[in-house]
Amino acid sequence: MNPLDAPTEIDDRALPEIPLVRLGAAGPAALIDAEPERFSAIMQAGRAHYGTGALARGDALSKRWLGRQANPYAGEIGAIAARAETPGAYLLNLSYEWTCTTSAAADPSGTGNRLLRTLDWPLDGLGRNVVVAETEGAAGTYLNVTWPGFAGVATAMAPGRFAAALNQPPMRRWTPSCWLDWGINRVRVWRRRALPPVHLLRRVFDECRSYAEARRMLSETPLAMPAFFTLSGLGADEGCVIERREDRADIREAPASVANHWMAVRQPGRARGIDSEGRYRLMEALRDQTPDDFTWVQPPILNETTRLAVIANAAAGRLKVQGWEADGPATRPFTL
Numbered sequence: 630m631n632p633l634d635a636p637t638e639i640d641d642r643a644l645p646e647i648p649l650v651r652l653g654a655a656g657p658a659a660l661i662d663a664e665p666e667r668f669s670a671i672m673q674a675g676r677a678h679y680g681t682g683a684l685a686r687g688d689a690l691s692k693r694w695l696g697r698q699a700n701p702y703a704g705e706i707g708a709i710a711a712r713a714e715t716p717g718a719y720l721l722n723l724s725y726e727w728t729c730t731t732s733a734a735a736d737p738s739g740t741g742n743r744l745l746r747t748l749d750w751p752l753d754g755l756g757r758n759v760v761v762a763e764t765e766g767a768a769g770t771y772l773n774v775t776w777p778g779f780a781g782v783a784t785a786m787a788p789g790r791f792a793a794a795l796n797q798p799p800m801r802r803w804t805p806s807c808w809l810d811w812g813i814n815r816v817r818v819w820r821r822r823a824l825p826p827v828h829l830l831r832r833v834f835d836e837c838r839s840y841a842e843a844r845r846m847l848s849e850t851p852l853a854m855p856a857f858f859t860l861s862g863l864g865a866d867e868g869c870v871i872e873r874r875e876d877r878a879d880i881r882e883a884p885a886s887v888a889n890h891w892m893a894v895r896q897p898g899r900a901r902g903i904d905s906e907g908r909y910r911l912m913e914a915l916r917d918q919t920p921d922d923f924t925w926v927q928p929p930i931l932n933e934t935t936r937l938a939v940i941a942n943a944a945a946g947r948l949k950v951q952g953w954e955a956d957g958p959a960t961r962p963f964t965l
Contacts, residue, residue: 647759647950647963654765657780658708667758668712668777674754675717684717691719698853702828705780713778722780723825725854727752728902729796730909730930732916733861733868734884741944742868742883744792744861745916746784747930748937749902755936756952756959766835772965773834774939774950781827782834784939786948789863791840792941793847795830796857796887798872799898799905823875826856840867847871848878857887863944886912904929923951923962 650663661668676684692710695703710718727750736743748755755776762773771787786792824832829850837843840862847858848871858871861883868883872893879893888909889901902908907929919925926938933955940949952960 642961644958644961645757647761647952647960649761649763649963649965651763652765653763656708657705657762657775657778658712660760660762660775660777661709661712664760664777667760669714670754670758671721671776671778672713672715672717674752675721676715678752679717679720681715684715684720687720688716688718691723695719695723698822698824700824700828702780702831709778709780718778721778722827725797725826727797728889728905728934729794730886730888730912731794731796731857731859731870732884732886732912733859733870734916735865736921736942736945737918738921738942738945739865741863741942742861742865743921744786744794744859744868744939744941745912745919745925746794746859746937746939746941747926747935748783748794748939749932749934750936751934752936753954756954759937759950759952759960761948761950761963761965764834768834768836768838771834772948774937774948780831781825782831783827784937784941785830785834786941786943787834788943788946790838790943791843791863792861792943793830793833793843794859794939795826796859797889797901798855798857799890799896799901823851823853825853826858826873829856830858840864844869844871844880847873848880851876857889859885859887861941861943884917886916888912903932903934921947921949923949926951926953 652659706722729748731746733744762775764773771785774784784794833843833846852875856873861868870881870885870887872879888905890905911930915925923938935953938951948965950963
């Protein structure tokens with residue numbers, strides 16, 4: 630039987646554990662020092678996915694773009710690149726070619742609000758090399774579900790504050806040509822002087838002390854490109870999906886789900902990932918009553934590009950994570 634056909638939580642003792650790495654305020658370069666083999670595996674996966682030539686060209690362009698932005702994390706990404714044996718660190722840090730399914734709603738246990746989240750990316754090795762990095766920011770400690778060599782935040786939980794995750798919207802449609810649209814969108818990003826979404830979410834976890842502060846920063850800070858943010862707070866009704874364009878936010882209050890298509894506004898775009906609307910419908914159907922395990926990770930939410938599943942409740946301080954690869958679960962479920 631195909632492993633993706635079985636919607637059940639797997640706790641196979643033969644699978645590797647997800648490490649909890651206590652970084653303190655040391656930053657992402659210290660995560661490479663703590664997990665060098667995982668870092669090498671991620672860099673190799675990037676070369677295999679993009680190709681050596683394309684990776685080198687994309688890395689050079691990404692480095693140039695980052696240098697134009699006065700980006701607060703440029704120094705950290707430079708330190709990551711210095712630890713890599715080949716080009717790729719800049720491109721992989723600014724890559725945004727992944728898809729996700731996420732929701733925020735009252736936790737059926739009766740305590741707080743719960744974030745459910747999968748991340749899909751056809752980059753082999755992300756699932757088995759995921760780590761949970763306990764990080765100390767100015768606003769307090771948070772748990773970053775991440776990979777060695779990545780300076781941004783895509784999924785994280787700050788116990789006693791909030792949990793949040795990032796999804797990618799469709800590529801904007803300007804012309805009948807997908808490649809021409811891609812080029813137009815790249816030019817628009819090149820001209821922007823604003824944070825990429827993964828860096829804004831990093832700033833939120835570093836600096837925001839409450840759900841209200843996080844919601845305001847995610848809604849009001851200019852962005853280099855559109856993004857969907859899902860934010861889950863402490864109260865049962867404290868959650869939302871923020872659909873962001875560069876300088877505008879449309880907010881859907883919890884209970885709410887999001888995949889990779891616009892819901893709050895009409896915005897012509899090219900679909901991202903596998904069956905975005907089907908993933909959204911299934912999340913809406915399962916979200917409110919599914920137990921606190923990974924039985925909700927089932928097709929089409931679960932597909933051959935799924936690399937990560939997360940359950941987070943900031944009020945309870947509860948985090949569950951499981952890595953996936955194309956052939957099924959790649960790690961034991963991590964529980965904190």
